[in-house]
Amino acid sequence: MAGIAASDADVVALLMRQHGDIRNLFDEVERTSGDERRAAFRRLVRLLAVHETAEEEIVHPFTRSSVPGGAAVVEARLTEEREAKELLSRLDGMDTDDPKFLPELRALRAEVSAHARAEERYEFIHVRRHADKARLASMATAVRTAEKLAPTHPHPGTESAAKNLAVGPLAALMDRTRDAVRSALGKEG
Amino acid sequence: MGFNPLEHQGIPLDRQLRSWRELDVEPIDPDRSDPYTRCRIITMNGIEVEAVLFSHQFARHCPDPDVKRQLAEVRYIEQQQQKAVNWLLPGLASVLETTIAYEQVAVDLTGWIARHEPDPYLKQAYEFGVLEDFDHLFRYANLYEMIEHRKADAIVENLTEVMPGRPTKFHHRHPADNVREPYDRSTVNPLSRLHALTIMSAEQQTMNFYMNVGPQYMEPIARRLYQEIALIEEEHVTHYESLVDPGETWWEQLVNHEYNECYLYHSFMEQESDPKVKAIWELHLNMELEHLRIACDLMRRHDAREPQEILAPELPNVLTFEPNKAYVRELLDTQMDLTTLGTGYVRDAHERFTRMQEAVHGGEEPPSEQVMAQHREMFGHEYRIETEGEHPDLASRERS
Numbered sequence: 362m363a364g365i366a367a368s369d370a371d372v373v374a375l376l377m378r379q380h381g382d383i384r385n386l387f388d389e390v391e392r393t394s395g396d397e398r399r400a401a402f403r404r405l406v407r408l409l410a411v412h413e414t415a416e417e418e419i420v421h422p423f424t425r426s427s428v429p430g431g432a433a434v435v436e437a438r439l440t441e442e443r444e445a446k447e448l449l450s451r452l453d454g455m456d457t458d459d460p461k462f463l464p465e466l467r468a469l470r471a472e473v474s475a476h477a478r479a480e481e482r483y484e485f486i487h488v489r490r491h492a493d494k495a496r497l498a499s500m501a502t503a504v505r506t507a508e509k510l511a512p513t514h515p516h517p518g519t520e521s522a523a524k525n526l527a528v529g530p531l532a533a534l535m536d537r538t539r540d541a542v543r544s545a546l547g548k549e550g
Numbered sequence: 551m552g553f554n555p556l557e558h559q560g561i562p563l564d565r566q567l568r569s570w571r572e573l574d575v576e577p578i579d580p581d582r583s584d585p586y587t588r589c590r591i592i593t594m595n596g597i598e599v600e601a602v603l604f605s606h607q608f609a610r611h612c613p614d615p616d617v618k619r620q621l622a623e624v625r626y627i628e629q630q631q632q633k634a635v636n637w638l639l640p641g642l643a644s645v646l647e648t649t650i651a652y653e654q655v656a657v658d659l660t661g662w663i664a665r666h667e668p669d670p671y672l673k674q675a676y677e678f679g680v681l682e683d684f685d686h687l688f689r690y691a692n693l694y695e696m697i698e699h700r701k702a703d704a705i706v707e708n709l710t711e712v713m714p715g716r717p718t719k720f721h722h723r724h725p726a727d728n729v730r731e732p733y734d735r736s737t738v739n740p741l742s743r744l745h746a747l748t749i750m751s752a753e754q755q756t757m758n759f760y761m762n763v764g765p766q767y768m769e770p771i772a773r774r775l776y777q778e779i780a781l782i783e784e785e786h787v788t789h790y791e792s793l794v795d796p797g798e799t800w801w802e803q804l805v806n807h808e809y810n811e812c813y814l815y816h817s818f819m820e821q822e823s824d825p826k827v828k829a830i831w832e833l834h835l836n837m838e839l840e841h842l843r844i845a846c847d848l849m850r851r852h853d854a855r856e857p858q859e860i861l862a863p864e865l866p867n868v869l870t871f872e873p874n875k876a877y878v879r880e881l882l883d884t885q886m887d888l889t890t891l892g893t894g895y896v897r898d899a900h901e902r903f904t905r906m907q908e909a910v911h912g913g914e915e916p917p918s919e920q921v922m923a924q925h926r927e928m929f930g931h932e933y934r935i936e937t938e939g940e941h942p943d944l945a946s947r948e949r950s
């Protein structure tokens with residue numbers, strides 16, 4: 362029976378759950394303060410970077426090549442992503458206890474939420490329609506590989522090191538995600 | 551002094567029409583609004599949908615072209631009211647999030663009404679129903695965590711507990727056993743009429759919603775769960791609509807509808823925390839006062855009766871969205887194993903119930919059980935929000 366439990370092998374199910382994880386992290390950042398907030402925000406930034414990179418490397422290329430009209434669908438998603446990324450880079454340099462932080466974070470949350478829903482409604486629905494089971498599974502494997510680079514829950518020891526990450530390392534993280542995804546896709550293909 | 555809608559003047563009908571700009575309401579924030587604001591929106595949408603559907607049925611049974619035209623005029627405004635109200639819901643919310651909000655409405659609206667219903671037979675009907683909606687909330691909350699990795703707590707925000715009610719699989723009764731006895735229109739407390747109409751409308755909207763959005767889901771378990779619960783909503787509409795005395799004339803029913811709309815908009819205006827939403831409740835109350843006046847005139851003219859004969863002298867206490875946790879827990883402790891037989895309630899699985907159960911389940915676990923099995927498989931436990939301690943029913947506690 363192809364239930365949800367088995368849908369770890371379905372890239373869409375996986376990405377939709379990551380959308381939920383992202384919202385959970387936004388909640389956590391809003392709810393906390395001080396070091397706790399800083400750590401939660403680092404996890405949020407990492408997950409956003411990894412999630413978006415994985416989508417760019419895995420899902421958007423599929424949509425472009427296999428979905429009729431897919432190029433335009435991807436273009437619209439990339440526009441949303443760019444807007445979110447601008448907000449993200451502004452936030453990334455900011456102290457999380459700065460009074461301007463929360464309003465900016467909320468603006469980012471609004472952009473990210475709208476982008477995620479748009480993906481679910483206007484892109485993922487076509488991915489599921491046009492990708493066969495094997496393809497949904499191989500894309501899922503690649504996303505899971507990327508996911509390992511962005512823990513959603515705190516791991517002892519890693520938080521303090523992550524604390525000092527700024528824009529530079531974020532770009533490096535995106536690079537590493539891209540490499541991981543490409544090698545995973547290469548192995549599968 | 552209470553509010554008597556018959557003594558207040560509303561906005562003249564020819565000044566109620568809104569432009570596109572006026573209809574373009576700003577939706578509530580999906581993450582930070584008061585859960586009960588969302589509940590009030592969902593309730594009023596159900597009320598306006600019923601207003602429109604009732605008016606259409608009336609028109610189809612009405613031979614008088616003047617009355618038909620009058621109904622059409624008011625109905626168009628009611629359609630605009632429905633648009634303004636339901637479009638307060640944000641496009642950012644997923645269907646499942648809205649579904650969980652619908653079930654929160656069903657629990658806390660029915661719970662409140664059961665607590666305040668003066669007639670014991672009607673009260674029992676609401677108490678019976680609320681334990682089922684409560685269980686639907688639990689099943690959908692588990693589905694939500696599976697599909698979206700989000701906890702229903704982010705939607706209901708601890709105002710409503712999430713744990714098993716009467717198990718959904720036992721809600722599938724023989725349809726004949728869903729028909730209740732109606733109240734007597736000549737002796738009923740006017741408040742009871744309002745309660746019955748409100749709950750019937752809310753459940754009808756839930757039925758319509760599930761029957762239409764269920765197939766939008768791609769996940770097989772989601773599609774199946776919506777099918778199952780949508781069929782229970784059919785049972786609930788049958789259950790609640792049969793409480794209303796069918797001897798009420800069309801004119802009387804029209805007056806009841808308009809009066810109830812005044813009551814609910816007034817109630818929600820009094821308690822609304824979101825100022826923009828409150829302004830809509832206030833505007834709509836002022837529209838409804840005029841709809842009520844028109845309905846009263848029609849009743850006087852065609853029924854040769856005074857509306858005061860059927861209406862309360864003033865609005866009852868405001869209907870309030872508030873937690874009903876203690877009350878629901880008491881019902882969980884005492885009414886879990888009830889089912890219906892004829893127009894009454896029994897504790898045993900009688901023959902007609904058993905036959906229906908066997909036929910509809912076909913020897914398998916229904917979707918409402920499958921969803922729990924799949925959730926346990928994914929997360930190793932059930933999703934619950936038990937803010938007030940362990941489940942009052944021993945058998946409904948989670949086995950670890």
